[in-house]
Amino acid sequence: MSVVSGGRDNPSGVPGRSLDVPQNQLEDAVREELSRRVAAPRALTGDPASAVIGRANRIQRRRAAAGMSLAAVAIVLVSAGSMQLRDDRPPTGGSVAIGEPDPPPAVTRTIPPPGPNTMTPFAEVDVVLGEMIVTAQGRMVPLLGTGDVERAHRLTDGRGWLAVGAPTIAGRALWSVRPDGTAQVLLAGADEIILDPEGRRVAWKQGTVLAAAGIVNGELADTVRAEAPAEAVPQRFVDDTVLVRLAPDRPGHVLWGLKPGPLDQGTDRVSTQVFDALPDGRLVGEVAVPAGRPACLTLLDPAQGLAPAGPDCGPEVDGDGRGSVSPDGRWLLVNGRSGDQESALLVDLTRLDRSAEAQPAGPAMTGTVVWSAPGTAYYADAAGDLVRVAVDPLRTSRPATPVTLAGLPSGELPVVVSGG
Template sequence: MPSDELEGALREMLSRRAAVTRAVAVDPAGVAIRRADRIQRRRTLAGMGLAVLVVVTVSVGSLHVRDNRPPAGGTVVIGDPDQRPLVERVTAPPGPDTAAPIAEVDLLIDDSIATAQGRRVPLLGIGEVERVHRLTDGRGWLAVGAPTLAGRFLWAVAADGTAQVLLAGADEIVLDAEGRQVAWKQGTVLAVAGIVDGELADTVRAEAPAEAVPLRFVNGAVLVRLAPDRPGHVLWPLRPGSLDLGGDRASTHIFGALPDGRLVGGTTPGVGLPTCLTLLDPARDLAPSRPDCGPETAGDGLGAVSPDGRWLLVNGRSAGVDSALLVDLVTFDKPTAVRPAGPPMTGTVVWRTEDTAYYADAAGGLVRVAVDRVVAGRPAAPTALPGVPAGELPVVVSGG
């Protein structure tokens, strides 16, 4: 083979070998690319975590600043509580403190429940609470939130403080004496439901005037005030449809019922005249029966009838001095039926038994009214509660 052809063949062979990619044990470029991908993924996850943290922080701050937002713990659509929504729980705080009891009844003090057994159960994360009812089985409480722009909330609070929303967005919420039924009002809808194992059951609804307000359960019915700024009440027998407005336009307040079904209420005989007690007949559209105008009251609506219907504790005046009054409903129309019982009441009064009631006075003291002592001429005196902040008014827990 001539030398020039041999040289050309050799050059062609070497050029082909140089064009073939040779496998190497280590690929520096691939390693660099994979390392860059891992770094990018880490940065992406870190950025997402920071964004979530910022959103949570801003949301929590907003909830603290804006009282009109629903409190933490989930919500229940009040318009259709029969459909079970996803309800979150407020996590229980650390175990309740145990100390010497400060009263014979449970008290709501400074966003916590002080039990008669000496435990402190903080109510954290559920907003301001206005009323609390202890369940008869001892498994916790029902707590009614204070009114906000988002409405009232009803919470089921377990013995360890864990809370769950039962109702949200109501204008008003009332419970029966056993904590087994709840009535509420939202807009023009008046509703009632049973409370079974921490859930609502068998809801009944009726249409009612927008200004109507449920007040309490009375003999299996719900007492409704037709308007907060005008006299007049009606008993709703828990039937669907439209609320029968009845014919009562005179009663200013109603405090409870007698065993025969008549209601103990207040009326105002005329403009500028004081409010006086009377008995109202449900069979006659709550028309007054005897007496037409009995003992005078303060007219503030504070008071309650004992469970047996024998006694009424109400604010009024005795010997020209503002006082809580104990009224014997058997001798209702006699001057001796009214006795001074203690300092004026603030908030609700709770009958713990048929002859013992509790309430708070304006100075934050707890008043225990024993019927036998008051009848014997010894009005009750307030007891200062240890550990209660100045200006804090305790709320007596009902039920139990």
């Protein structure tokens, strides 16, 4: 073989690195080079973090702009409402409500227009008609879940009503009714339930247990219990006491001072009925004195164990015990007999003696009697009509005229709501 000198195919001299590399070192070098290439970061066309931050900033700016727009709209609306309040005019299509507004009517019912001898029946009092309450303003609220209501009281704070259910096999129940008609039971299974004139306290009887409690935020609080005869019945609150009839078939009442323990039955054994209290604290009632004679009206002194406080004896009404005294203490509206007919009678309490006469006021009362003013009372009669008694016309011998309520089922009696 010939060799050409000066050619590049056969290098001369010592190479820069040894060519005698073992196989295992060569493999390690290749592996290291490949690892370095894989670990080296690839050049990116954009920064992902910057893109995310930029997108967040854009969203934040859009939200801030929307918030500013909503705030501007709210300021405009509040300013408009303030102008309406300052002008004392309701906005078009609605009304300005301060406090908790009444919900809109859920049920409609036709109310008869007033005629020559009628009046607008809901101008001053609320009335329970079947399964709804018709307010004095004409709003109709369905009663949801209470069943039959025998008595009701409107709360003065505008939060609704208290409703006493009709007696059932399981007893009576007391309901707290919200302005929209939804009801919550506060008390169940009682033989009798009474409320104070403000709707802040309740007393009840269950078996031989006589109890009373405050009503706070729709719940019973500070309950007090006493032991009482099984036939005793609570009748009404008198200031900070509860008037209790000792037995339904014989005379005698006592004032329970809301104290636990056995009921002190007092000394009264002559009062047959107690109707209501005068502003000075004395009670208007009937007494059978002497025994065997018809009961007559008189005043009873709570500080003297309900002893008669004079006059000795006033008119004889011979009624069923239903009656109520006007807020100013001037009039007693009571069931009694006028000739051969039972009716509601009006008695002037300023001259309660034998010379006083009970004047016919209208048909006999059922249910609750409510005075909406010192000279105006409402009640329902046995025919299911609403009766309004105005004292001034009665003094000229003009008895009250009942008002028939349209749409009320036959045999269903309206219930006049107290309070409010």
